[in-house]
Amino acid sequence: MKAAVASRALLNDPIGKTLWRMTWPVIFGIATLISFNVVDTFFVGLLxxxxxxxxxxTFPVTFTVVSLSIGLGIGTSAVIARHYGAEQGEKAHFDGYAALVLSAVLVALLSLLGYLLMTPIFALLGASQTLMPLIRDYMSIWFIGSTLLVTPMIGNAVLRASGDTRTPSLIMASGGVLNAIFDPILIFGWGPVPAMGVQGAALASLISWVVGVALVLWLLQREKLISWIAPAGTTLWSSMRQILRIGLPAASANMLTPLAMAVMTAIIAAYGAPAVAAFGVGSRIESLASILILALSMSLPPFISQNVGAGRYQRVEQAYKTALAAIMALQLVIYVLLLLLADPIAAAFSQEQAVDEIVKLFIYIMPLGYGVQGCVILTNSSFNAIHQPIKALWLSVIRLFVFFVPCSYLGSLIADIHGLFVGGVIANLLTAVIAYLWFNQVLKQTLAQQAAR
Structure with missing residues (x-):
């Protein structure tokens, strides 16, 4: 019943108000979800x-697994939301079940591979032998629990596809709060609990994932949004194949980010451990500064997919342009706030002057490009929502490996780490122009085809 009401709202209510109503709960949820990394970074920094x-x-490696989960969530949301738009509820519910099974198997296999190849992977990233024991302490627990990470993410995608963005946000928030509570207890010890260092940070995340799994499975069952009974003409494999058709390119596109981050980490490693530590802090700051972008990238696709399912492409075009305009304005405000808070932010995450200075340099330069980077991310999610995942994949390739890594590396050759950051901003700007023109061209072609029918 709730899914039907939410679906009608996505198809008929005013676009701006509907997007805001869908997005604000996601902002809250993502803020707490991102707090996993930020809180871990803060407390580990005290060590x-x-x-x-x-x-x-560990960030490029953990984000590879997370990227697979995000990609499968994108495929899940796009397929299920289109079914809701076309009033095919039974198919939507079965696809939700198929997505949970598929994601658990794929993430388990990827994590097993990562666990077995842990030492050579981090050696390739440039980790020194002195850091390797600490990395193994953290990642051994993280890999074991990663299957518990993906289930809440896919369950949340099923909920969002039905038009419910509030419940997934509450689930994400509960996980973030639990992580923040257990982090200091397990990292530094408390009472009978021994100090576990970086292992404690990984274990705190694992505990929060366990709670997330229990919550999301209970909610999906209660709302009757998943069913293991296949509708006529549908099989488990056919549902999985539909999800994979969008999910694998989306996952591949997301996995390009940690691959690019791995290359960037290797480049920055040449500047020493303080630079690597500062870049890790900068990555967490970027995650926080991009909360609005990530929230819209989760709330916009169900809106677009349901309207595509109902054949309402004019609403798709209006929603896309509304989202981009909002992000550009909001990220400008965020950049000003980061400038004003640069000193206390750097001080909060580092106790060494060398790290502190590079963190502030990151804040002065990189957030200049977050608005246009947001345009690229939203275009990517919009391509997936209209079931054009290959275009989304190519856009990610262009952003990261045609522009971001080459421009950053060239900048580092010209002006060291200052130039590296400036190159990243230029790369995001160039990609945003291409993304906007490309998506609008695809929409015009689709509208022309619809008019000709």
Whole structure:
């Protein structure tokens, strides 16, 4: 019943108000979800530069697994939301069940591979032998629990596809709060609990994932949004194939980010452990500064997919342009706030002057490009929502490996780490122009085809 009401709202209510109503709960949820990394970084930073650098080295690897989960969530949301738009509820419910099974199997296989190849992977990233024991302490627990990470993410995608963005946000928030509570207890010890260092940070995340799994499965069952009974003409494999058709390119596009981050980490490693630690902090700051972008990238696709399912492409075009305009304005405000807070932010995450200075340099330069980077991310999610995942994949390739990594590296050759950051901003601007023109061209072609029918 709730899904039907939400679906009608997505198809008929005013676009701006509907997007805001869908997005504000996601902002809250993502803020707490991102707090996993930020809180971990803060408390681990109190242990010293080496533990902070070790956890910073794990980011490209952990984000690879997270990216697969996000990609599968994108495929899940796009397929299910289109079914709701076309009034095919039974197919939507079965696809939700198929997505949960598929994601658990794929993430388990990827994590097993990462666990077995842990040492050579981090050696390739440039981690020193002194950091390797700390990295193994953290990642051994993280890999074991990663299957518990993906289930709430896919469950939340099923809920969002039905038009419900509030419940997934509450689930994400509960996980973030639990992580923040258990982090200091397990990292530094408390009463009978021994100090576990970086292992404690990983274990705190694991505990929060367990709670997330229990919550999301209970809610999906209660709202009757998943069913293991296949509708006529549908099989488990056919549902999985539909999800994979969008999910795999989307996951591949997302996995390009940690691959690019791995290359960037290797480049920055040449500047020493303080630079790596500062870049790790900068990555967490970027995550926080991009909360609005990430929230819209989750709330916009169900809106677009349901309207595509109902054949309402004019609403798709209006929603896309409304989202981009909002992001450009809001990210400008965020940049000004970051400038004003640069000193206390850097001081909060580092106890060494060398790290502090590079963190502030990151804040002065990189957030200049977050608005246009947001345009690229929203275009990417919009391509997936209209079931054009290959275009989304190519856009990610263009952003990261045609522009971002080459421009950043060239900038580093010209002006060291200052130039590296400036190159990243230029790369995001160039990609945003291409993304906007490309998506509008695809929409015009689709509208022309619809008019000709």
């Amino acid at each position: 010293g530069t080496e533990p902070l650098a070790a956890v910073s080295f």
